[in-house]
Amino acid sequence: MNGAESPHDVVVVVGGGLAGCEAAYQLAQRGLRVRLVEMKPHKRTPAQTSDRMAELVCSNSLRGAALSNAVGLLKEELRRVGSLALRCADETSVPAGGALAVDRERFAEAMTRAIEAHPRIAVERREVTEIPEGRPVILATGPLTSDALAASLAAAVGAEHLAYYDAIAPIVSADSIDWSRVWKQSRYGKGGAVRGERAAPPEGAAQPERAAPPERAVQPEDAAERRDDAEAGDEAYVNCPFDEAQYKAFVRALVESEKVEARAFEEVRYFEGCLPCEVMAARGEQTLSFGPMKPVGLTDPRTGRRPYAVLQLRPEDEAATAYNLVGFQTRMKYAEQLRVFRMVPGLEEAEFLRMGSVHRNTFVNAPVLLGPAMELRALPGVHLAGQIAGVEGYVESAAAGFVCALLLAQQLRNEPLRPPPPTTALGGILTHLGRTQPSYQPSNITWAHIAPLDPASGRLRKRARYEAMAERALRDLDAWWAAG
Template sequence: MNGAESQHDVVVVGGGLAGCEAAYQLAQRGLRVRLVEMKPHKRTPAQTSDRLAELVCSNSLRGAALSNAVGLLKEELRRVGSLALRCADETSVPAGGALAVDRERFAEAMTREIEAHPRITVEHREVTEIPAERPVILATGPLTSDALAASLAAAVGAEHLAYYDAIAPIVSADSIDWSRVWKQSRYGKGGAVRGDRAAQPERAAQPERAAQPEDAAERRDDAEAGDEAYVNCPFDEAQYKAFVQALVASDKVEARAFEEVRYFEGCLPCEVMAARGEQTLAFGPMKPVGLTDPRTGRRPYAVLQLRPEDEAATAYNLVGFQTRMKYAEQLRVFRMVPGLEEAEFLRMGSVHRNTFVDAPALLGPAMELRALPGVHLAGQISGVEGYVESAAAGFVCAILLAQQLRNEPLRPPPPTTALGGILTHLGRKQPTYQPSNITWAHIAPLDPAHGKLRKRARYEVMAERALRDLDAWWAAG
């Protein structure tokens, strides 16, 4: 602890990457911060060290190249004085094209910087309910304690807080083979979807599942988006059965020691559904009802649907295909999908324990709970995914809060930057909000005047624009 001074301007709860970054950035701007961390009195099941900013899973901060979205995010953080990136660079270890760190030295460096800062007081105790002090930043991470999570759920509504994270993969739009797919919403408008049940009498005769609550929301979303709402990847019977067999036989990630595998029926891993029976997916997320392939005039045997991840439709989500398959297996199996044979995966699927809120519904422009003014969220509890993204969320939250406390207009990072992409993700409404790593789909697309560029060239131009816009934003602040 940095002494007995009790006066402070901001309370930060949680000494992980987001909390430490937020505390440091606020302190650097002249604010007095009380950082509350429950270690060493209590640890989450994933933690083994009493240091701050412990990296509990991997030591990798992922790709370093600017043609990689997370590589761009790291460079942006360097340019704006991120504590986490400075300590990561100082403690890096060889990792090819990635940035990896010596975990112990990294945590030691972060702890040393935080504890030595004259405007940060570190207090070691468990926080079991949202503190009464304002402003406060909650940065308690994916394993937020049950007591604090219950307090948050009581404040925002339990339906807006999730305890398990089910993420479907995302593919780049320009890597889809558009000659093999078509756009149409299930239950869509127009004659294209009428009379298709007779196309496959052997399937139509089978009982179909009753409409679930999510179907109504799906239909409303489809009505708003028209026949641009979904891209359909059609399977014939042999393709479908081979795909199901591959899912069942695939190599899966085992649950970590601190995870209790609690799958929800509404977001089962695709391989779990496949294992329940050969036709389970065909009457679940791959049901072809209400869809007609315009090339054949018939309803396919099964369909895997893709939904736009961003307004510009530069990336697509594999609807209903959250998975625990290992990454290499995801690449192999999902490239069996017609139209995705050469797909570029911007985000891989996953299912793991995680506590996070429905950020688009709950958070305002300063990452502040609309229901609780003065309570801000940062890091994975807000719905970002990954070490670098957590630090970035802590940075952005601190910058916006500092602007608020100085009674200045909010000046968030530009949407053309990866830092701005953090806010884009937190504010982007989805049928079901899911956490995400930073992807190019979170960053504003290039002006059409740039013309058609190959993937790498496009990302390099976007990165150049991002750094140019970031420098201008930072210089003006």
Template sequence: MNGAESPRDVVVVGGGLAGCEAAYQLAQRGLRVRLVEMKPHKRTPAQTSDRLAELVCSNSLRGAALSNAVGLLKEELRRVGSLALRCADETSVPAGGALAVDRERFAEAMTRAIETHPRITVEHREVTEIPAERPVILATGPLTSDALAASLAAAVGAEHLAYYDAIAPIVSADSIDWSRVWKQSRYGKGGAVRGDRAAQREQTAQPDRTAQREQTAQPEDAAERRDDAEAGDEAYVNCPFDEAQYKAFVQALVASEKVEARDFEEVRYFEGCLPCEVMAARGEQTLAFGPMKPVGLTDPRTGRRPYAVLQLRPEDEAATAYNLVGFQTRMKFAEQLRVFRMVPGLEEAEFLRMGSVHRNTFVDAPALLGPAMELRALPGVHLAGQISGVEGYVESAAAGFVCAVLLAQQLRNEPLRPPPPTTALGGILTHLGRKQPTYQPSNITWAHIAPLDPAQGKLRKRARYEAMAERALRDLDAWWAAG
């Protein structure tokens, strides 16, 4: 889908995943791009590096299997030449059935690819209002500055919504008490048979509780556990809790001191990234059925499933640091040290990064954006990434890719040819255009992808997802070849 040289410049504001992907794809299509990034002159509260495409939350790009919607999205991005997926694959670290990266190497690879591209110029300055140049892509991410957000709000006349994403802490590997923890991917090899037997024993002993755990699991847990079983690399570290330890931990989370929002800010959390203390406050067993669910895990010291488990995931290829999986938090730093050192194995943990909260600003995309991700009220101004209402690293890169493809078509005066709605890339546009009573950010899900033809009959969930993935890749390849 590369095109002839174009004399026009495109301005891209924001050097995160969406901005870098959009800039790269436009440049690959013969357009000159000016990528404007405010670092190193200014950073957001969540940023610690001056590199482009910094991953400020988790280092995981989530599930890799095609029976998982985000796994399908990643495979589609690979097939169409995504810069983010190329760099992620080059810098991946073990993560069971997920794709996780060494975040420093990933940012280095992305920065190098952008800065050395002959048709991309990087400018380091803060943008405080919508640029006058057209076309322009705003990809300023979840921490769009107050000044630029105000400029955008004034231009479109729409209320901007804000909520807080929360960042999980990172601990040093050599400060973990390895005598109290063990490595095992959920349902993975290296104890899988033993784990199945332990699970059978516990199902016999506690049928109601086990069934409730399974019913409360997230919709794609089944696919994820199969992914881990196939990987079998024991990438996760498991910190086991007995019942008394778990209940004391939950009580401490609920009672802890939190960083409060400013008086004029409304806290609206994304359900897929709730702070752990918010989950704990919803009920004593919420964490045990969520990020601390012990299903698919067996403590080798006891041969049994623990009451609950807090998992750690490696942050880098050398596994020198670990992320507390699912434990985003807005607790004050001193409280984090106190509460997280109640976790078995983390009593003497050295915290390399504390958890924190940060604002996410996004627009009402169904009301404001046209088919080319262009503001109806401001022709030539396009939005990409989390500011448009997608959620997640992969989705942000995908939104940057789609925005660039559509803009390139528009600049060549071609009919718009968006990715088919049967694909996960097309599902990004489906979400952005799907009107809701209250528009909310979302990760990619199977609900964003066109359903199968009813003539195929009723299929079990895994078979249905596999059939949808097969159709998606077939339709994507045809769309790409025709471009």
């Protein structure tokens, strides 16, 4: 999909991180002239320590390499389509078992050298404090976008569509839930769900015995919640019930768990609407039972009674292959999250597709603001790439830069947009950015972002299903790439 020299004027890319470098490189490879604007060395974000581009500010790991892992599939797809980030990562890799990890200094040096040496890329070192007037432009300024540029973006799209703080709840795979211990019901029976209906397990899981729904439902007590449930649709929630002893043990575990300390540049100032679950637990033993774990409007079909407390799960994707722990954003360390959340009835053997987190982050409400070419609907010619659009992670940021550049290049040539197929992990990046959610949050790539297998393929165990999805993804990716 490389192109000949384009007559189009220069494309401005703001930000020399993974997304910006990948986008600039891919545009240049397609014959476009690029001006990459990077504020280092004149200014750094509080997380940065080097003046090189594509600096890895946290771990040096790009996570799992196996194709049975969604991010492993994404890396292989990026290799096949000529990603600069994956080429440099492979060249600078260090032993890391089943993961791809890099020598961070050599990796950043390799990325910087490739960008500065490209004949169609001019690097300009200065801070950008407002959206450039020239078009087209790609903003790839990352989660710590400067206050001035963020204010310029907020003025253009509406401050309500820009977040400066990221509160993420964990996601578990559907087939790792113990469906015999949970049931599906929206509060008060709203949203079309059958009151007290036991949860139907995913294909291939053991079928639990069904219990008859109770004769009467608990009466509504919260009008706003009734409205939310009604809007969520049929079978909007899966309910994990606690008795009193289980609930109190769970609250103690949350309070006593080890937490990730805020970094020096992160002011610990939580929004009341998205408090970390352990902060709520520390406010009092019953706080959660009056918050995200309140049992009102719910009846356990096994007992015919309202449970003491409930942790609710909400589908993360249309096919309900993954579920979000509603209201359980957290700063617990990952090992602690595994220990504590597996105390939840029904999640004893849960597979976590994404861990929870709370940290400073700047990102837009992508499903509302971005068009099919990752372009702001309110500002034609302004495209977003990387974490500012709502992806999470090194590999995902590079992938978003790749896809954004690809679609922009097609647009500038007046070609029909040909995004990666939704059966691929690259296509899954766009699926996430376009998927309407009650509260849009950044995410790593997960299998829930990739189109599920055709039911005609039969029932497969989890690993076999993921391997089959990866095989299909690479087959579809190769056909798509060859056709371009």
